[in-house]
Every structure is written in structure tokens, then in C-alpha cells.
Amino acid sequence: MQRKDDKAYGVSPTYFLILLFLPNLEYFYKTFLILQITLSQVATLEMRRKIRKTGIDINSEGKRTKEALEESERYRILIENTSDIVYSLDSEGNFTYIGPQVKQYGFEPEEVISQNFLNFVHPKDREGMHLQFQKTITSGSEFISRFRIRNKKGRMYWIEELGKVQHDKSGGVIGINGVLRDITERRRVDEKLQRVNKELEKRVQERTAEISKANEALQVEITERKHAEDALKESYEKLRSALEGTIHALASTVEKRDPYTAGHQQRVTTLACAIATEMGLPEEKVDGIRMIGVIHDLGKIYVPAEILSKPGQLNEVEFKMIRSHAKVGYDILKKVEFPWPIAQVIVQHHERIDGSGYPSGLSGENILLEAKIIGVADVFEAISSHRPYRPALGIDKAIEEISQKKGTLYDPEVVDACLRLFTVKGFTIEC
Numbered sequence: 001m002q003r004k005d006d007k008a009y010g011v012s013p014t015y016f017l018i019l020l021f022l023p024n025l026e027y028f029y030k031t032f033l034i035l036q037i038t039l040s041q042v043a044t045l046e047m048r049r050k051i052r053k054t055g056i057d058i059n060s061e062g063k064r065t066k067e068a069l070e071e072s073e074r075y076r077i078l079i080e081n082t083s084d085i086v087y088s089l090d091s092e093g094n095f096t097y098i099g100p101q102v103k104q105y106g107f108e109p110e111e112v113i114s115q116n117f118l119n120f121v122h123p124k125d126r127e128g129m130h131l132q133f134q135k136t137i138t139s140g141s142e143f144i145s146r147f148r149i150r151n152k153k154g155r156m157y158w159i160e161e162l163g164k165v166q167h168d169k170s171g172g173v174i175g176i177n178g179v180l181r182d183i184t185e186r187r188r189v190d191e192k193l194q195r196v197n198k199e200l201e202k203r204v205q206e207r208t209a210e211i212s213k214a215n216e217a218l219q220v221e222i223t224e225r226k227h228a229e230d231a232l233k234e235s236y237e238k239l240r241s242a243l244e245g246t247i248h249a250l251a252s253t254v255e256k257r258d259p260y261t262a263g264h265q266q267r268v269t270t271l272a273c274a275i276a277t278e279m280g281l282p283e284e285k286v287d288g289i290r291m292i293g294v295i296h297d298l299g300k301i302y303v304p305a306e307i308l309s310k311p312g313q314l315n316e317v318e319f320k321m322i323r324s325h326a327k328v329g330y331d332i333l334k335k336v337e338f339p340w341p342i343a344q345v346i347v348q349h350h351e352r353i354d355g356s357g358y359p360s361g362l363s364g365e366n367i368l369l370e371a372k373i374i375g376v377a378d379v380f381e382a383i384s385s386h387r388p389y390r391p392a393l394g395i396d397k398a399i400e401e402i403s404q405k406k407g408t409l410y411d412p413e414v415v416d417a418c419l420r421l422f423t424v425k426g427f428t429i430e431c
């Protein structure tokens with residue numbers, strides 16, 4: 001069946017069957033009965049539906065209300081147990097809600113509600129916070145701000161605020177909800193850290209300045225020392241040049257008195273320097289040997305020229321005079337300060353490592369290396385060259401002499417270096 005309001009209602013088929021099987025009843029009665037039955041059925045159905053619907057509505061509403069209450073309670077517990085303060089402002093900046101934590105600043109929530117938030121902001125931050133509020137309300141965005149407040153007794157605290165603009169369903173601004181957090185202690189620690197940092201930075205700058213100053217002074221000192229060293233080096237070079245000139249003058253004097261040994265000292269020098277270099281001696285030692293070599297027979301200026309150039313056999317006195325040249329050379333130069341041990345090498349150049357040499361019969365390590373080198377070069381040159389009393393014996397004879405007496409008269413390392421020069425490296429000596 002269907003009502004005028006187009007709502008359909010069901011009628012049980014049992015009632016229609018009764019009607020069909022009662023043909024003797026009057027038409028009106030039938031119509032009434034049908035109407036009664038129908039109305040009754042409709043009323044019953046409607047009532048049942050209403051009851052059922054009401055029952056459902058009551059149950060659903062109750063459940064939703066219960067859930068909402070539970071949720072609200074959960075939020076309340078959360079809000080009241082956090083250390084931050086939850087708040088709500090209306091669009092004018094007046095508190096519509098403030099969490100109970102506001103009590104820690106001496107205010108009851110009730111006395112804060114309805115007051116404008118700027119009343120609690122420190123006067124120095126008030127203008128800035130007012131502008132911030134206006135801007136937030138206009139732009140409708142989230143914001144974070146830091147500002148100072150004063151508690152009821154006027155003490156100052158630093159607050160960090162995180163807020164968000166709230167809108168109604170039509171998009172209009174209702175106000176701001178947010179959270180306030182006390183950052184006073186954090187600010188105090190930050191400020192202390194900043195002070196410590198500044199102090200450290202200041203000390204680093206001071207220390208850097210000191211180091212820079214010391215560095216500059218050091219640079220000046222290094223420059224001055226370099227100049228002094230250069231001056232000393234120049235002075236040394238001049239002195240060395242003067243000494244070399246003196247030594248060469250002495251060498252010329254000896255050689256002019258003794259034409260038969262002319263060039264002997266120079267050739268000994270050349271060979272001795274080659275041996276020293278072959279042995280790997282430092283340049284300074286090689287330079288010393290070069291200076292000593294050219295005057296190693298300086299003492300011969302005290303030996304009469306006739307004896308020096310005597311072609312025949314020398315008698316014992318003459319031989320003794322010639323042998324005195326080592327000591328005489330030493331006596332001439334012993335008080336002159338050279339950068340090399342010239343006098344000592346001169347007096348030792350006829351000493352032999354087995355102690356058979358003259359004038360002191362020194363042996364082994366008591367003989368200076370320079371003297372051992374000049375000694376070997378002197379013998380080698382004397383044998384291989386022409387002498388007043390005999391013709392040149394040649395290099396082979398000289399090699400034979402130093403090879404045979406290696407380790408007895410002559411230092412083995414010096415001999416080996418000399419032999420390498422002539423037998424391996426093709427060194428030649430002008431005879």
C-alpha cells in the first residue's frame with residue numbers, strides 16, 4: 001500500500017485472504033474493515049518503525065556522546081599534565097582558554113580569561129607582539145615567536161609560542177590556538193654559552209695576535225740572521241780566497257827553488273783530490289786536501305837546492321836534511337789558523353800505518369786520513385815521474401809499489417781507491 005505522502009506500507013496477505021472468503025458481508029463493512037485493518041496495520045508498522053528508529057537514535061547518540069566525553073577527558077589530561085600552556089585567543093587577542101599551568105606565574109586561569117594577551121607581555125616586546133598578532137590574523141598562517149612576559153610579581157620570563165589561526169566553516173577567523181613554553185632557563189644557558197664563546201673567541205684572537213707578532217719578530221730575526229750569515233759567508237770567502245792566494249804563493253816559492261820537483265806538488269794535489277772524491281769524502285775535506293797538497297813539501301825551502309837537485313846518491317846527512325822538510329813545513333805553519341789541519345797533515349804525510357814512517361813514527365788511526373791520502377799520492381807521483389837521480393819508473397811500477405805495501409805502509413782503503421782510479425776509471429797522471 002502507499003500513502004499520499006508516497007510512503008509505502010506493507011499489509012499482511014492474511015487479511016486479504018479473509019476478505020476474499022467472506023462474500024456475504026456488506027460492501028461498506030468490507031470497506032471499513034479493510035480500512036480498519038489497513039490503518040491498524042499502518043499504525044502498527046509506523047509505531048514499530050518509530051520505536052525502532054528512536055531506539056537506534058538513542059543508542060547511537062549515547063555512544064557518540066560517551067566517546068566524545070572520553071576523548072575530551074583524554075585531551076584534558078594531556079593538556080593539564082604537560083609543562084607547556086595551551087591557550088586560545090579570540091580574533092581580538094583576548095584569552096578564551098588558558099591551561100592551569102598559568103598558575104606557576106601567579107595567575108589563576110579565571111583571571112586570565114577575557115584579558116588581552118598583550119597585558120601579560122613585557123612592555124619592551126609589546127609592540128612587536130601586537131604587530132605579530134595582526135600579521136598572523138591577516139595571513140592566517142602558523143607562527144613561532146619568542147618574547148618576554150612578566151609574572152604577577154613582575155618577574156620576567158622568556159616564552160616561546162607556537163600558534164595557529166583557527167577558522168570557522170565559512171573560512172572566517174575565529175582566533176588563535178597555540179602552546180606557550182617557558183624557555184627562560186634555555187635562554188640563560190644559551191646566553192652563558194654565548195658569553196663563554198665570546199670570551200674564547202677573544203682569547204683566540206689575542207693569542208693569534210701574539211703568535212702573529214712573535215712570528216713577525218721571528219721573520220725579522222731570520223732576515224737579520226740571513227744577512228749576517230751572508231755577510232759572514234762573504235767574509236769567509238774573502239778570507240779563504242786570501243789564504244788560497246798565500247798558499248799558492250808559498251807553493252810557487254818551493255817549486256822555483258827546486259826545478260826537478262816543479263809541478264810535483266800540483267800533480268800530488270790532483271791525484272790526492274781524485275782519491276778523496278773516489279772514497280766519497282765530503283767536499284769540505286776534498287777542498288782541504290787541495291790546499292794542503294800544493295804546499296805539502298813547503299819545508300823543502302830550508303833544504304839547499306843542490307841537495308834537492310843532486311843527481312847522484314845522497315849521503316846520510318843529505319838524506320836527513322831532506323827528511324826534515326816535513327817537520328820544517330809544520331813549524332812554518334803551525335801558528336797559522338787555517339780552516340783545515342794543514343800543519344798536521346804536512347808533518348804526517350811521510351808517516352806510515354805500520355809506524356815505519358817519519359818524523360814521529362805514528363801508526364794506524366793516529367795518522368790523519370788526509371795525511372794517509374797525500375802520502376799515497378806523493379809516493380805514486382814520485383815513482384811514476386822523473387827524479388833528479390833517476391828516470392821515470394812509470395805508472396805500473398807505482399801501482400805495484402802501493403799494491404805490495406797496501407795494509408803495511410799504506411792505508412788499504414786509500415790504496416783501493418787509487419787503484420780503482422787507474423785500473424777501472426781510466427785516470428791518468430801527467431808524468
Ligand SMILES: [Fe+2]
Pocket residue numbers: 296297349350378
Ligand atoms: Fe814530502
